[in-house]
Amino acid sequence: MTNKIIPVIMAGGKGTRLWPLSRATAPKQFIQFVGDRTLFQATLSRVSDAAIYEAPIVITNEDFRFLAAEQSREIGVALSATLLEPVARNTAAAVASAAAFVAKMFGEEALILVLASDHEIVSGADYDEAIRIAAKTAASGKLVTFGITPTEPATGFGYIEIGDTLATGAAKVKRFVEKPAAEKAEKMLAAGGFAWNSGIFLFKASQVLSELAVHAPEVEAAAIAAVERAASDLDFIRLDEQAFSASPNISIDYALMEKTACAAVVQTAFTWSDMGSWDAVWKLGSQDTDGNVISGNATLINTKNSLVMSRHGHLAVQGLEGVAVIASEDAVYVGRLDESQNVGKLVKQLATAKATSALTQTHPTSYRPWGGYTSILNGDRFQVKRLFVTPGKKLSLQKHHHRSEHWICVKGTAEVTIGDTVQTVRENESVYIPQGEVHRLANPGKILLEMIEVQTGSYLGEDDIIRIVDEFGRG
Incomplete structure (x- = not known):
């Protein structure tokens, strides 16, 4: 049993509302928008005080497991565990599984703080006080x-109507309100007594499981079984697929919070955003004297109250106001900030067209447990990539049936295995890997290794990899 709070960070979402930077395989929680950390890393940092919190538990999926592990390692935050969801089942199954795991690992009375990994929060005195009140209230069985004190009649959030005050300083939840139309949001703001629903929760492991057993028994049973039959894999814990899949696909709000008589709310005014639109990114960014938020290479003339972000080329914006101009390596989005809640509709349209569907799924930069790569140029029977390998990491020992590769070292020192030969390749040196030859790339140094890879051959797909030895357990 522990007297500390157990943070549970939900990091499995695949949202695309911040397209084109966010994609299905590169979700917003792992992307650096403003500041020097990703949203996931900022979330980890908020629960890094060892006097208050145990090491966090992350729940994510197969695709993001190494990304979550690497980003936590990068900022020096150790994890208690990383739970892997075998299939997508919304937040009820994830919260229930985390609660079952915490009960088993830390005891049934342990307090769980459930946090989304893709929210932006400015922590300070208000935040710390809210956590203190919530912990006291949760310990009493709530x-x-x-609930975040509204600053505007936002239509992108759900709302909570505040009920009677409790002895702990929290209040009863009178009711939950779905995302409202603008007119209804304005009326609620004028009436008072409403707060934005932040999607942050704090409760005892035993309490949430017992309430789920009453209001959503299929969710509770699936979670208990998924944890009991879970298997360890390297630094990860794989929840049992058959058991987890039996859970209904439902949110924790619908499954439990809107039904239970034990719901309480801590109303607070700390700065919070679900980062669900480019408008939200602009509001939280550092604005210049013209109200512009600029990231990357850009020149603005006669432009006001706009968000301009470039991850590749130089953006020149003239004579616009209230717009978002977002350039990734392979796509550009231009739209009004006050319409950015509708980016999802645009992404759905892109996804239905064969010519553009890939733009909603994959990003030019892909992350792997050893580092990653960025696609630079694709042509007929050739492509060029930038490989980056984390210090001390190595790629799998592998071969390709359909392509040859040329590697040029541009930063750091590479250890290259070709057949039975191991050689060192330094900056401005290159090496050739013939088609079908067994090979491996490793970074023995203390700085990031960067290589330019030129592939040539009849087929250049990522599935043309025969892994012979892989320290990350991939087939």
Whole structure:
């Protein structure tokens, strides 16, 4: 049993509302938008005080497991565990599984703080006080959610109507309100007594499981079984697929919080955003004297109250106001900030067309447990990539049936295995890997290794990899 709070960070979402930077395989929680950390890393940092919190538990999926591990390692935050969801089942199954795991690992009375990994929060005195009140309230047997004092009649959030005050300083939840139309949001703001639903929760492991057993028994049973039959894999814990899949695909709000009589809310005014639109990114960014938020290479003339972000080329913007101009390596989005809640509709349209569907799924930069790569140029029977390998990491020992590769070292020192030969390749040196030859790339140094890879051959797909030895357990 522990007297500390157990943070549970939900990091499995695949949202595309911040397209084109966010994609299905590169979700917003792992992307650096503003500041020097990703949203996931900022979330980890908020629960890094060892006097208050145990090491966090992350729940994510197969595709993001190494990304989550690497980003936590990068900022020096150790994890208690990383739970892997075998299939997508919304937040109820994830929260229930995390609660079952915490009960088994830390005891049934342990307090769980459930956090989304893709929210932006400015922590300070208000935040710390809200956590203190919530912990006290949860210890008394309540399921606590956090309500953010509204600053505008936002239509992109759900709302909570505040009920009677409790002795702990929290309040009863009178009711939950779905994302409202603008007119209804304005009326609620004028009436007072409403807060934005932040999607942050704090409760005892035993309490949430017992309430789920009453209001969503299929969710509770599936979670218990998924944890009991879970298997360890390297640094990860794989929840049992058959058991987890039996859970209904439902949110924790619908499954439990809207039904339980134990719901309480801590209303607080700390700065919070679900980062669900480019408008939200602009509001939280550092604005210049013209109200512009600029990231990357850009020149603005006679432009006001706009968000301009470039991950590749130089953006020149003239004579616009209230717009988002977002350039990734392979796509550009231009739209009004006040319409950015509708980016999802645009992404759906892109996804239905064969010519553009890949733009919604994959990003030019892909991350792997050893580092990653960025696609630079694709042509007929050739492509060029930038490989980056983390210090001390190595790629799998592998071969390709359909392509040859040329590697040029541009930064760091590479250890290259070709057949039975191991050689060192330094900056401005290159090496050739013939088609079908067994090979491996490793970074023995202390700085990031960067290589330019030129592939040539009849087929250049990522599935033309025969892994012979892989320290990350991939086939």
